[in-house]
Amino acid sequence: MTISALQKARAQYQPKLPKSLKGAVKLVDGAATESVADQEEIKKLFPNTYGMPIVTLEEGSDAIEFPAMNVGVILSGGQAPGGHNVISGIFDGIKQLNAGSKLFGFLGGPGGLVDHKYIEITAEYLEGYRNTGGFDIIGSGRTKLEEEAQFDKGLEILKELDIKALVIIGGDDSNTNACVLAEYYAAKDAGVQVIGCPKTIDGDLKNEMIETSFGFDTAVKVYSELIGNIQRDANSAKKYWHFIKLMGRSASHIGLEAALQTQPNITLISEEVAEKKQTLEQIVDYMAGIVAKRAANGDNFGVALIPEGLIEFVPEMKKLIAELNDLLAEGSDIEKEFKMMKKGHRLEWLATQLTPESAAVFKSLPSGIANQLTLDRDPHGNVQVSLIETEKLLGEMVKTRLAEMKEKGEFNGKFGTQYHFFGYEGRCAAPSNFDADYCYSLGYTASVLIGSGKTGYMSSVRNTTAAADEWIAGGVPVTMMMNMEKRHGHMKPVIQKALVELDGAPYKYLVANRDQWAVETCYLYPGPIQYWGPTEVCDRTTVTLQLEQEGK
Structure with missing residues (x-):
């Protein structure tokens, strides 16, 4: 196999x-734990794995002999830089415990476990994937277990292969x-x-014990390089x-971090909007106000960062989307009727099924955006916000507002737009x-937890x-980390998503500086990793x- 000079050196x-x-x-x-909320419900659902203590790994004095063990691994959900190194850590860790241990990878995500599709990951096979981006070592998928x-069905193949432990590498839903x-x-x-590992470039799987999800660091550095390049061009x-629309469906961590690295003129934070x-x-x-201020200084250019999930945090849009999620829930009568209807009549008919307030908002949207809100839901029953062109919606609305301001003499500059969505560009980058x-x-820690007989735990590495x-x-x-949330119309236990904290140091730093960044050109150019x-x-x-760790 031909590899690049960088791949060869990185190996x-x-x-x-x-x-x-x-x-x-x-x-x-450590001490016994309890869930972050809904303690009684969570305890009732997880009688065997609730209340276990936090575990810390420390230097030991005596080496322990472990029996050889077969371990399985699954990559679940969207790709994130570093997944191959988690698997490398698991492999090296279980081999350190006992050289006779074996690692099996289930192909194509959780579906590989159910469908009994797997490979044995050997030292020779693994060598080509160390320190590389992507999930192509075994592939990933979004099948929900x-x-x-x-x-x-999964237990059948685990028994057949004599697999005693399974590591699931994924985000909040996968770890749930x-x-x-x-x-x-x-x-x-x-x-x-069963052991979990915290993965998501969105950065919303974090708490006191999980300081950051893997892949976030690399992805934001890639996006920040691109944003810096665009700022230089602007x-x-x-x-x-x-x-520029950036990944981050439920939380604005990517947008906030990219702003701290590049200092653009406008940074929208979904949590602040809500x-x-x-x-x-x-x-x-x-x-529009910032565009006008810059134009008054002769600067008819700028950069705005927009989180992909923003639309769901605008109160009237959030209400509309919640109604649409319920109406178009998979298998519902409304969903069936909607799909059978001719496309030209769908939006008008759907508006009649909404509350008057949401119907008014729905009708006010450009037809393209309204249509995007009705597309097939993701596996969790939610609108696929990455398909909604929020950056274009805002760009067009700002353009209209500036035209109104020009008539009043409040804006006398020029306003030309370019639109970007940075998503896939960062998901499989070579890890920082x-x-x-x-x-x-994280992978090595997972192997130690396995060797110690733990289950229902997530691998944690702190003081980063x-x-x-x-x-x-x-x-x-x-x-x-769990609480109860409504999914597909039913209350289910899920890991609580970590949103941007408006009283946290990173957001406060943005607030303290954004007025200056808005009007002046204070761009930073991070460059490549x-x-x-x-x-x-x-x-x-x-x-x-x-910023979060300062003073701790």
Whole structure:
């Protein structure tokens, strides 16, 4: 296989580990835990895996002999840089416990477990994937493991391969499913442990014990390089406003971090919009006001960052989308009738099924946007917000508002737009040193949790703004992160998403500086990810983590 010069050099990189994982390891149990909310309901649903202690891994004095063990691994959901290194960490970790241990990868995500499609991951096979981006080592998928028939079908192949533990690498929903699976196998005394690893570039799987999800660091660095390039272009040509939509369906962590790295003129934060109950009109007025101020200074150019999930945080849009999700729920009578109807009549008819307030909002939207709100739902029953061209909606509305302002003499500049959506560009990038190290440590930690007989835990690595040697490895019970939420019209246990905290240091830093960044041209140009050179350049964490950890 032909590989690039960078791939060849990167293959030689040896990820750094916390010192607690470099030799004999001992587990230290903390206090018993409880879920973040809905304690009684969660406890009732997870009697075998609720209330377990947080586990910390520390340097041990005596090496323990472990029996050889077969372990399975699944990559679940969207890709994130570093997944291959999680698998590398698991492989090296179980081999360290016992050289006779084997690792099996289920192909194409959770569906591979149900359909019995797998490969054995050998040392030779793994070598070509170390420190690389992507999930192509075994592929990924979005099949949800939530039915007992799936659990039992999966258990058949686990028994056939004598697999004693399964590692599910995924986001909040995938790790919720991992916990449900762990509970089911524990209840059946099936002899299969289940461990999760925190993955999502969106950054919304985080809490006190999970400081960041893997892939976030790399993805935002890639986006920030592109944003910096566009800012340089905007400042060179001086004739376009660039409206850039960034991934981040439920939370604006990507947009916030990218803003801290690049200092654009406008950064919209979904959580702020929801908190202030800002209407679409207020958002447009805010953006148009900044365009006008810059134009008054002779700057008819700029950059605006927009989170892809913004539309769901605007109160009137959130209400509309919630109604549409219920009306168009899979298998509902309304959904069936809607799909049978001729396309030319669909939107008009659907408006008659909405409440008067939502119907008015629905009718006010450009037909293209209204149509995008009715497209097939994602596997969780929600609108696929990445298909909604929010950047174009805002661009067109700002253009209209500026025309009104021009008639009143409140704007006398020019307004040309360019639109971008950065998503797939960052999902499979070669991992940064941080993600290469962090992911390897997460995988290695998972192997220690497996060797210690744990199930229903998520691998955790903390103190991540320190040198990797000082990172704190451990495990956190997945039930600790759960609450009850409405999904597909039913209340279900899910890991609570971490939104941008409006009283947190990263957001406060943005607020303290954004008025200056709005009017002045204060662009930062981060450039591409660096792998070799000064530590402060190559191993730096996100600005978000640095600000969050200051003073701790």
